[in-house]
Amino acid sequence: DIQMTQSPSSLSASVGDRVTITCRASQNIRNYLNWYQQKPGTAPNLLIFAASSLQSGVPSRFSGSGSGTDFTLTISSLQPEDCATYYCQQSYSSPRTFGQGTKVEIK
Amino acid sequence: QVQLVESGGGVVQPGRSLRLSCAASGFTFSTYTMHWVRQAPGKGLEWVALILSDGSNNYYADSVKGRFTISRDNSKNTLYLQMNSLRAADTAVYHCARETYSSSSHFFDSWGQGILVSVSS
Numbered sequence: 721d722i723q724m725t726q727s728p729s730s731l732s733a734s735v736g737d738r739v740t741i742t743c744r745a746s747q748n749i750r751n752y753l754n755w756y757q758q759k760p761g762t763a764p765n766l767l768i769f770a771a772s773s774l775q776s777g778v779p780s781r782f783s784g785s786g787s788g789t790d791f792t793l794t795i796s797s798l799q800p801e802d803c804a805t806y807y808c809q810q811s812y813s814s815p816r817t818f819g820q821g822t823k824v825e826i827k
Numbered sequence: 828q829v830q831l832v833e834s835g836g837g838v839v840q841p842g843r844s845l846r847l848s849c850a851a852s853g854f855t856f857s858t859y860t861m862h863w864v865r866q867a868p869g870k871g872l873e874w875v876a877l878i879l880s881d882g883s884n885n886y887y888a889d890s891v892k893g894r895f896t897i898s899r900d901n902s903k904n905t906l907y908l909q910m911n912s913l914r915a916a917d918t919a920v921y922h923c924a925r926e927t928y929s930s931s932s933h934f935f936d937s938w939g940q941g942i943l944v945s946v947s948s
Contacts, residue, residue: 754934763940764935770934809872815886815888816877817874819871
């Protein structure tokens, strides 16, 4: 199985800050990498697919990059509504493994 | 609009069984691969199982293999998860999710709100 490792596990930043979350795959997954946002008590919501494609309706301050084993989710200007846990997921093979999550809080 | 609604959760004793359902609407259910994903209290997302659009093949996480069975009834637009020999470690919110293939990639673009399964004596 492909292991997905996110860092950091949590972070605290101020409104307007640029925030970066990284995700590393245990083997080459090309660009088969998705990012989800989950707020407490709700289902995950797709933000980015194919490493860098923005899902319809997602604010443009979210962006993704990377290929192979190393990927990044960037929030260009953190907003209060971005408080959530973010997960990466590989879709290169089954099982469709997730990273352990990164909790983003506002300072 | 796309809607996925889970049902069938609850409190069950260790070793017993439970069947979850996921009712789909707003899209052509029979053309999509479907998944179950769970989240234990305070923990991250754990993929559980998938089934292909025509039900011809499925795949399971090692943690549930041999105990859980995923199935679907395309005539009823419903996905199922039969859970046998339940353990305390299976306590979680269970989500069904639709997998879409686009731009040469696969991703979960629709999720149910989740249903709680609590395994306790």
